[in-house]
Amino acid sequence: MAETLPTFLVIYQYVPDMEQRRTESRPAHIAWLKERAEAGRLILAGATLDPVDSAVLIVRGEDILAVRRMLLDDPYAAANLIVGVTVRPMGVAVGA
16 A cells, blocks of 8 residues: 555755764664655655765655654654755656
């Protein structure tokens, strides 16, 4: 069912010094991402490098509000490591 849901681009903006500050929360964040992927809700996720100041997620959800609710469960959100979130609907021309 998840593959029939709309697709969204999520852009996270991280706190300064994210590479050092994420250490404690990173295992739980990665586990959370893997759970979303196994449920068919997460297509892709990754952080920028040099500097680690943002991340991109491609997710599936019923609507923008459902996606934003899902993102609240991210361990990085609970640890206050995310300072900005953009969620935009997107059309998929190539790929899953």
